[in-house]
Amino acid sequence: MRLKCIECSEHFEVKPLYKCPNCNGILDVVYDVKNEKLRDLTSSNDLKQTFIFHDHKTDNLLGEGNTPIVSLSKTARRVHTGNLYAKCEFLNPSGSFKDRPVAAGIKKALEFGYEKIIVASSGNGAASVSAFAARFGLDCIILVPESTPDEKVKQAHFYGGKVIKVKGPYSNSFNLALRLSEVSPYYNLTTTFINPYTIEGDKGVAYEAHFQLNQWPDYVVVPIGAGPLLVGTFKGFKELKELFDLDCPLPRMIGVQATGCSPIAEAFKLGLEYVSEEENPQTIAGGIGDGLLGYSEDGTYTLDIIRESGGLCIDVSDGELLAAQSELAKEEGMFVEPSAATSLAGWRKAFKGKDMTETSSLLLMTGHGLKDMKSIDQTNEIIPCILPNVDDLIRLIQK
Numbered sequence: 001m002r003l004k005c006i007e008c009s010e011h012f013e014v015k016p017l018y019k020c021p022n023c024n025g026i027l028d029v030v031y032d033v034k035n036e037k038l039r040d041l042t043s044s045n046d047l048k049q050t051f052i053f054h055d056h057k058t059d060n061l062l063g064e065g066n067t068p069i070v071s072l073s074k075t076a077r078r079v080h081t082g083n084l085y086a087k088c089e090f091l092n093p094s095g096s097f098k099d100r101p102v103a104a105g106i107k108k109a110l111e112f113g114y115e116k117i118i119v120a121s122s123g124n125g126a127a128s129v130s131a132f133a134a135r136f137g138l139d140c141i142i143l144v145p146e147s148t149p150d151e152k153v154k155q156a157h158f159y160g161g162k163v164i165k166v167k168g169p170y171s172n173s174f175n176l177a178l179r180l181s182e183v184s185p186y187y188n189l190t191t192t193f194i195n196p197y198t199i200e201g202d203k204g205v206a207y208e209a210h211f212q213l214n215q216w217p218d219y220v221v222v223p224i225g226a227g228p229l230l231v232g233t234f235k236g237f238k239e240l241k242e243l244f245d246l247d248c249p250l251p252r253m254i255g256v257q258a259t260g261c262s263p264i265a266e267a268f269k270l271g272l273e274y275v276s277e278e279e280n281p282q283t284i285a286g287g288i289g290d291g292l293l294g295y296s297e298d299g300t301y302t303l304d305i306i307r308e309s310g311g312l313c314i315d316v317s318d319g320e321l322l323a324a325q326s327e328l329a330k331e332e333g334m335f336v337e338p339s340a341a342t343s344l345a346g347w348r349k350a351f352k353g354k355d356m357t358e359t360s361s362l363l364l365m366t367g368h369g370l371k372d373m374k375s376i377d378q379t380n381e382i383i384p385c386i387l388p389n390v391d392d393l394i395r396l397i398q399k
C-alpha cells in the first residue's frame with residue numbers, strides 16, 4: 001500500500017501527508033491488488049479489514065457501516081422505473097455517512113501516534129469526529145460554519161469536542177483547519193480530499209452494496225459538496241472489479257448539487273475541463289454547500305471521476321430537494337436531511353421523460369432528518385393539542 005499523487009503520479013510511503021510534496025496534488029491510497037488477491041475476501045467486512053483499515057482484523061470502530069439497503073418500491077412504481085434502492089447511510093452511529101471516512105482517518109491518527117485532531121466540517125463530519133475522538137480519548141478541535149444547524153453543532157459539542165464556529169462559508173473553516181494542521185501537531189481529519197486515508201472509508205458503501213444486491217446498480221446517485229463520497233464509492237467498485245475479475249459494467253456515478261452552490265454541476269453542464277469556485281453559496285442544503293474557495297481542483301477531480309464513470313452531475317433547487325425530502329418521509333417512511341434528499345430529487349431531474357423501466361439505481365441517503373429540523377418543510381400544518389378526553393379526540397379525528 002502506498003500514496004500516489006493524482007497529478008504527477010509520484011509514489012510516497014504511508015505517512016501523515018495531506019498533499020503531494022512535489023506538486024500539491026491530491027493523494028490517493030493505492031494497493032498491489034494482485035497480492036491481496038491471495039487472501040480470502042468473502043465478505044464486505046473482509047474487504048474493509050484489508051482495504052480500509054489495513055490490519056486484517058478491524059472492520060469498524062464504532063459500529064459504523066453495514067447499513068441496510070431499502071427498496072423505494074412505492075416511489076419506483078409512481079415514477080415508472082425499475083429498481084430504486086436507498087442505502088441508509090443516515091443509520092450510521094452519529095447519523096451520517098461521515099462515520100465511514102472518519103473511522104478510516106481516526107485509525108490512521110492512532111497508528112501515527114497523534115493525540116490531537118482537527119476537522120473542518122459542514123456539521124456531519126463534526127459530529128462524527130467528536131464521537132470517534134471521545135471513544136479513543138483524542139483531543140479534538142472542530143471548525144464549522146456559523147450557519148451550521150444547531151442540531152449538528154450541539155451533537156458535536158455533546159460528545160466533548162471543542163466546537164468553534166467560523167464566520168463565512170464552509171471554505172473558511174476548511175482553509176483554517178488546513179493552516180492549523182500545517183503549523184501545529186493537530187492531525188487533520190477533514191474528509192474532503194485533505195486526508196487521503198478518509199476516502200478509503202467511503203469505499204465501504206460499494207463493498208457492502210456488492211454483497212447486498214444481486215446485481216450492481218446501473219446508477220449510483222450521490223449528494224456532493226466537493227465529492228469524496230462519490231469518488232470513494234466509485235473507487236470501491238473499481239477495486240471489486242479488479243479483485244474478483246468481474247465483467248459487469250461499473251455503475252455510472254450521478255453527482256447531485258444544490259442549485260445555489262453547484263460549481264461541479266455547472267462545469268459538467270457547460271462541458272468545461274475545470275471547476276470554478278462558487279463565491280457565495282446559497283442553499284438550504286448546508287451539508288453540500290461547499291463553494292470550494294481556494295481548492296476548486298478538488299471539484300475538478302470529482303468531475304473527472306463522474307466523466308470516467310459515464311455519469312453526470314446535476315443541480316436541484318431548494319424547492320425540488322425539499323419536495324423530495326417530504327416524499328421520502330411521507331411515502332417511504334424515510335426521514336433524511338435536505339442535503340441527503342437531493343439524491344432522489346437529482347435522480348428524478350436527471351431521468352425525467354426517459355424510459356428507466358429496465359434500470360436499477362442506488363441512491364445514497366447520507367444524513368438523518370433529525371440533524372436539521374429547522375429546514376424541514378412544515379407546510380404550516382398546526383399540530384392540535386387537546387384535553388385527555390375521548391369525545392374531543394373523536395371530534396378531532398372526524399374533522
Ligand SMILES: Cc1ncc(COP(=O)(O)O)c(C=O)c1O
Nearest residue numbers: 225226227228229287339366367
Ligand atoms: C448530508 C450530506 N450529504 C452529502 C454530503 C456530501 O459529501 P462530500 O461531498 O463531502 O462527499 C455531505 C457533506 O458533508 C453531507 O453532510
Ligand SMILES: [Zn+2]
Nearest residue numbers: 005008020023
Ligand atoms: Zn504530485
